Amino acid sequence: MTETTRGRIVLLEGIHPSAEARLETTGMEIVRMDGSLERSELQSVLREATMLGIRSRTQLDEALIRNAPNLQAIGCFCIGTNQVDLTCSATLGIPVFNAPFSNTRSVAELTLAEIVMLMRRIPQRSADMHAGKWRKSAAGSREVRGRTLGIIGYGHIGSQLSILAEAIGMKVVYHDHISKLPLGNAHPAKDLDELFATSDVVSLHVPATPATRNMIDAKCLARMKPNALLINNSRGDVVEIEALVEALQGGRLGGAAIDVFPEEPRSGNSAFETPLAGLENVLLTPHIGGNTLEAQASIADEVGDKLVRFACEGSTGTAVNLPTVDLPSRGEGQHRILHFHRNVPGVLGTMHSALANLGVNINAEYLQSQGELSYVILDVDPADADAIRTELEKIPETIRMRIIVD
Numbered sequence: 124m125t126e127t128t129r130g131r132i133v134l135l136e137g138i139h140p141s142a143e144a145r146l147e148t149t150g151m152e153i154v155r156m157d158g159s160l161e162r163s164e165l166q167s168v169l170r171e172a173t174m175l176g177i178r179s180r181t182q183l184d185e186a187l188i189r190n191a192p193n194l195q196a197i198g199c200f201c202i203g204t205n206q207v208d209l210t211c212s213a214t215l216g217i218p219v220f221n222a223p224f225s226n227t228r229s230v231a232e233l234t235l236a237e238i239v240m241l242m243r244r245i246p247q248r249s250a251d252m253h254a255g256k257w258r259k260s261a262a263g264s265r266e267v268r269g270r271t272l273g274i275i276g277y278g279h280i281g282s283q284l285s286i287l288a289e290a291i292g293m294k295v296v297y298h299d300h301i302s303k304l305p306l307g308n309a310h311p312a313k314d315l316d317e318l319f320a321t322s323d324v325v326s327l328h329v330p331a332t333p334a335t336r337n338m339i340d341a342k343c344l345a346r347m348k349p350n351a352l353l354i355n356n357s358r359g360d361v362v363e364i365e366a367l368v369e370a371l372q373g374g375r376l377g378g379a380a381i382d383v384f385p386e387e388p389r390s391g392n393s394a395f396e397t398p399l400a401g402l403e404n405v406l407l408t409p410h411i412g413g414n415t416l417e418a419q420a421s422i423a424d425e426v427g428d429k430l431v432r433f434a435c436e437g438s439t440g441t442a443v444n445l446p447t448v449d450l451p452s453r454g455e456g457q458h459r460i461l462h463f464h465r466n467v468p469g470v471l472g473t474m475h476s477a478l479a480n481l482g483v484n485i486n487a488e489y490l491q492s493q494g495e496l497s498y499v500i501l502d503v504d505p506a507d508a509d510a511i512r513t514e515l516e517k518i519p520e521t522i523r524m525r526i527i528v529d
């Protein structure tokens with residue numbers, strides 16, 4: 124399949140307008156829609172789309188992707204990409220982009236605020252005031268200065284939180300399943316036992332994996348310090364909710380802040396129930412850790428830029444499913460041929476022989492392979508582009524080809 128770069132970018136799910144401003148530079152038509160689409164509507168939109176921007180509600184399965192004949196790239200304007208069939212899109216040479224740390228700061232800030240709120244037992248104080256009760260008391264209310272924060276998962280969010288917590292006088296220990304550079308004065312705990320035994324607050328920042336599923340169970344909660352606080356702003360199935368409820372009701376833990384749940388409603392207006400509702404000193408939020416206007420704008424900019432760079436230069440940069448290449452701009456007046464092919468021995472040899480037989484000049488060549496896929500980029504003189512394309516199309520391992528012209 125050979126394509127040139129012109130077409131239509133469809134942005135679903137009310138993506139922040141800043142993406143549109145960036146994408147205009149591609150010269151493509153931009154269609155914006157506020158909500159997610161029913162499957163049949165999505166099918167018809169996909170038939171015409173050159174690039175598709177989605178957030179987490181749009182599910183792109185194999186059948187939908189295979190029936191999108193013009194689709195060149197998918198932008199997930201969020202962190203996760205599990206709503207897209209990454210294998211199928213890779214097999215078709217369609218890169219999938221996301222914004223892995225555009226909302227890191229928002230989650231870290233919320234977590235820090237929750238630590239302060241829980242330490243001061245604000246959920247109850249605020250509920251009392253709303254109920255017309257003036258209960259002024261210092262009972263159970265603590266400063267955070269000098270307390271120890273135990274961070275499980277010292278990645279983007281965990282390490283950012285580490286810096287913020289130290290800035291307000293907390294000590295930080297962390298646990299990660301791989302070795303991580305400690306920031307500031309933080310230090311790694313010997314093991315999870317040490318972290319539980321020393322932390323006044325435990326905050327979870329691990330991804331959802333088989334190893335982290337129900338990672339915090341009754342046994343872990345029993346190992347935490349009496350009256351310690353638990354914060355989960357990571358993924359809903361990392362904590363066993365029933366065990367947490369018991370630990371809170373039994374007075375074992377002093378409080379909790381929970382932003383993510385094992386079952387979350389798909390739509391914004393759905394009812395929601397959790398056994399944590401109504402418990403004292405518990406903050407419940409509807410998965411809004413990363414939801415700030417700044418994060419939304421930053422995600423729009425980040426993914427928008429990645430789509431622009433792929434459209435205009437062929438860079439796959441930080442694509443999550445394809446060989447990644449950060450390309451320099453084309454030389455003036457050059458055409459750029461982007462060739463995705465199956466990574467089997469001999470393809471490059473066939474390609475070079477074909478080019479040698481044509482007697483054409485290749486001004487720049489880049490190659491990156493990953494698993495079963497290879498991505499070759501050739502900068503060529505415009506006069507040679509058609510002949511090269513004809514030869515490359517004959518290579519049976521070719522998956523997809525695109526030419527970027529001026």
Ligand code: NAI
Pocket residue numbers: 202223224226227230275276277278279280281298299300301328329330331332334335356357358382383410411412413414
């Ligand atoms: P990250 O990938 O940068 O960091 C995760 C860290 O956890 C890594 O350092 C990794 O080595 C570590 N880890 C993985 N498995 C582990 C295990 N079994 N034991 C110990 N450590 C383990 O991810 P990031 O960006 O910091 O996100 C962390 C979590 O926050 C993710 O679950 C993400 O989905 C969630 N998140 C939640 C948001 C919200 O709105 N509440 C918004 C953004 C992210």
